[in-house]
Amino acid sequence: MDVVRQLHPDEKEANYRLAPHNIDAEQALLGAILVNNEAFYRVSDFLEIEHFYEAIHKEIYEVLGKIIRAGKTATPITAKTFLPDDLLENVTMAQYLARLAAEATTVLNAMDYGQTIYDLALERALIQIGEEMVEVAYDRDVDQSPNTQIESAERQLFDLAEKGRYDGGFQGFNTALRDAIDMAGEAYKRDGGLSGIATGLSDLDRLTGGLQRSDLIILAARPAMGKTSLATNIAFAVAAAYRSSTEADGRIKTENGGIVGFFSLEMSSEQLATRILAEQSEISSADIRRGNIHESQFSKLVDTSNMLAKVPLYIDDTGGISVSQLAARARRLKRQKGLDLLIVDYLQLLSGNSKNSSQNRVQELTEITTSLKALAKELEVPIVALSQLSRQVENRDDKRPQLSDLRESGSIEQDADVVMFIYREEYYLKNKEPKEGTPDHLTWQGEMEQVHGQADVIIGKQRHGPTGTVTLAFIDHLTRFSNLARNSYAPTQIDN
Numbered sequence: 226m227d228v229v230r231q232l233h234p235d236e237k238e239a240n241y242r243l244a245p246h247n248i249d250a251e252q253a254l255l256g257a258i259l260v261n262n263e264a265f266y267r268v269s270d271f272l273e274i275e276h277f278y279e280a281i282h283k284e285i286y287e288v289l290g291k292i293i294r295a296g297k298t299a300t301p302i303t304a305k306t307f308l309p310d311d312l313l314e315n316v317t318m319a320q321y322l323a324r325l326a327a328e329a330t331t332v333l334n335a336m337d338y339g340q341t342i343y344d345l346a347l348e349r350a351l352i353q354i355g356e357e358m359v360e361v362a363y364d365r366d367v368d369q370s371p372n373t374q375i376e377s378a379e380r381q382l383f384d385l386a387e388k389g390r391y392d393g394g395f396q397g398f399n400t401a402l403r404d405a406i407d408m409a410g411e412a413y414k415r416d417g418g419l420s421g422i423a424t425g426l427s428d429l430d431r432l433t434g435g436l437q438r439s440d441l442i443i444l445a446a447r448p449a450m451g452k453t454s455l456a457t458n459i460a461f462a463v464a465a466a467y468r469s470s471t472e473a474d475g476r477i478k479t480e481n482g483g484i485v486g487f488f489s490l491e492m493s494s495e496q497l498a499t500r501i502l503a504e505q506s507e508i509s510s511a512d513i514r515r516g517n518i519h520e521s522q523f524s525k526l527v528d529t530s531n532m533l534a535k536v537p538l539y540i541d542d543t544g545g546i547s548v549s550q551l552a553a554r555a556r557r558l559k560r561q562k563g564l565d566l567l568i569v570d571y572l573q574l575l576s577g578n579s580k581n582s583s584q585n586r587v588q589e590l591t592e593i594t595t596s597l598k599a600l601a602k603e604l605e606v607p608i609v610a611l612s613q614l615s616r617q618v619e620n621r622d623d624k625r626p627q628l629s630d631l632r633e634s635g636s637i638e639q640d641a642d643v644v645m646f647i648y649r650e651e652y653y654l655k656n657k658e659p660k661e662g663t664p665d666h667l668t669w670q671g672e673m674e675q676v677h678g679q680a681d682v683i684i685g686k687q688r689h690g691p692t693g694t695v696t697l698a699f700i701d702h703l704t705r706f707s708n709l710a711r712n713s714y715a716p717t718q719i720d721n
Contacts, residue, residue, distance in 0.1 A: 245348045246278035247341055254338035255282060256329030258289050259301055259322065265293050268339030276346035284308060285322070301326050347385060354381050376549050379556060380603065422483050422566055422607065425462025427708050428695045429682055433643065436463075436566060436607035437689065441598040443572075443637055445612040445626065446647035447619070451680060452611045453492065454704040455647060456568050457500050459609065460485045463566050464538040483565025483606075484537040486558050488551055490574035494540040498533075500704045505529050509702040537562070547576045548596040555604060564606055569597070571611035572637070594640040612637060614646075624653055628685045644686040649699065650676040680706065 257264040269290065277283045288307045292299040301322035308318045358378050365374070421435025436442060436459075446452045466482030489497050503510035506529040508522050518526070539562065541554060551569070558564050569575070577589040594610075601608040614630045626646035631637045638644060654673055659665035680699040684692045698707045 244278070244352060245345045247345055248279060250338045250341040250345075251277055251279055251282045252325055252328075253330055254335060254342065255285055255289070256325040256327075257331070257335045257338070258286075258293075259299065259304070259326040260329045262289075262293050262299050264335035265289060265299070267335045272339045272343055276343050278342075278345070278349070281321075285325075350385050354378065354385070372549070376553060379553055422463055423466065423481075424459045425466070426459075426695075426697060426706065428697065432684060432691065432693055432695055433687065434690060436609070437642070438605050438607060439602045440607045440642040440688075441594070441601050441640055442607055442609045442643040442645065443612050443631075443641040444609055444645050444647070445614050445631060445637075447614050447624075447626070449652060450647040450649055451699060451704070451706065452647060453497075453570055454500065454699075455682075455706050456487075456570055456609060456611055457497060457704070458504060458706045460487050460538055460566070460568055461501050461504070461533075461536065464536040467537050467565075477563060479563070479565050484563040485539065485566045485568065486555060486564050487538065487540045488546075488554075488567070488569045489540055489542045490544055490546070491570060492542065494542040497540055497542070501533065501538075502526065502529060503703050504705045505533065507703060510704060511702065544574070545576065548593045551575065552596065552600045555600060559604055559606075564604060567601075567604070567606055567608045569608065569610040571613065573613050591636040594637050598640045598642075624648070625681075626683065626685070638686065641686065642688040643684065646683040646685055648681045648683060649679070650681070651679065679709070 254264070254268065272286075274283050274287050274290075277286055285304065285308065288304050289299045291307075292303060297303065301319065305319045305322055308322075310318055358374065361374055362371075365371075419430055419435035421430075421433070421437040421440075423430050423435050444452055444456060463483045464485045467479065467484060468481040469477050469479050471477060487497065499510050499513055502508075503513055506522075506525050508518060508526065512518055512522075513526070539558060546554075555564065555567055572590070572593065575593050577592040597608055597610055612631070614626055618624055618626055618630055625648050628638050628644060631644065651673065654669065654676065657669065659669050678698055678700065680697050682695045682697060684694070686692065696709055698709050699705070700707075
């Protein structure tokens with residue numbers, strides 16, 4: 226169409242290469258939408274305003290989208306009111322819209338035109354990323370390592386692959402509102418009516434609303450309280466509940482549960498799998514390791530393992546990795562397999578990126594937690610990071626953990642959206658057994674019966690909800706947490 230050709234210099238005479246684009250495809254798609262508004266719905270799931278190359282086409286697509294979303298009919302007549310009158314010296318906007326509609330082809334081709342425009346937009350973004358990489362490599366600062374450039378480029382490429390863009394910046398409040406409404410709608414459809422991912426522990430979900438997207442969740446406790454056990458329980462419950470659907474643009478959307486990535490920096494993948502196997506088969510993990518099982522139990526193990534093999538749970542047991550390596554592997558997993566929940570076991574075994582931070586452990590942990598929070602926002606998934614607590618807990622009469630026990634660990638409390646502690650009174654009481662046959666021993670027995678097989682999950686901080694305590698059942702030899710028959714949490718306050 227000659228009109229838009231006049232907006233640009235002759236491409237053959239240009240002494241530079243133009244970025245990839247297809248004006249004809251843009252015109253054909255806009256014409257199809259003007260003739261039949263159904264064409265808009267075929268591309269609106271994936272095609273955004275910025276994907277158009279020609280500036281006036283961006284304006285037209287935006288106006289058509291607003292009219293159609295408002296429930297009105299978009300035609301050359303209704304659209305011209307909201308667009309500038311003059312396009313060129315002797316061509317008005319009304320004339321241009323009329324020509325687009327007159328030369329439009331069937332709505333059946335709209336998807337193909339939209340995909341062409343989208344692909345070319347990605348190619349232009351790839352070129353820009355590549356040019357920036359070359360420029361930075363030529364003019365690299367002394368304190369900027371090549372690894373930093375690689376991580377930056379990988380992050381940009383990941384964003385481009387996931388969202389069709391790699392630039393940040395402001396977004397309109399109407400976009401944020403739309404996202405909030407979408408989240409509420411998804412919660413309405415999801416099992417349990419949760420806004421986040423269900424952990425499989427209904428009392429805990431009731432207090433937290435599930436694991437929220439982009440949240441950094443710290444799960445902290447002293448050794449032997451069951452941090453890894455609770456993490457593996459949640460990981461399996463989320464992966465086992467996974468259900469998905471295919472979007473109009475071919476992308477896979479998670480409907481329930483999720484795909485889980487588990488970084489096990491302390492235990493091997495085999496040890497982790499044994500724990501999950503013990504929990505699901507109800508056979509002691511110690512018996513599984515020693516082979517102390519009879520034939521019927523072995524059959525149950527085989528059946529359980531066959532069921533577990535289908536669960537989308539991915540384990541990385543590489544020890545001593547840095548937080549930047551973890552981020553790169555998490556991006557890769559999301560790009561290749563998908564990712565809805567990331568678990569890190571545990572925080573203190575990660576290393577920072579900068580040389581200066583390695584000389585100061587508090588500064589290094591600050592860098593790690595800040596990076597994990599940024600990663601949670603980038604990947605748009607909750608990250609559950611396990612953490613050790615300081616020994617000062619053991620010096621108190623009341624050994625219930627509190628937020629102050631995290632203070633020596635830099636910004637853990639500050640960066641986290643949720644901080645959860647695990648506390649098992651039974652563990653401490655067991656070590657205080659009085660001499661058998663004494664009155665004190667009878668009292669001790671009564672106290673042990675009250676707390677036997679129970680664990681408290683204390684919500685010490687929650688940015689979007691109440692704090693409080695949830696009491697769960699804990700079966701030590703099966704490393705299993707589960708719901709108690711009674712409801713035993715009491716919300717106390719809401720963090721601002």
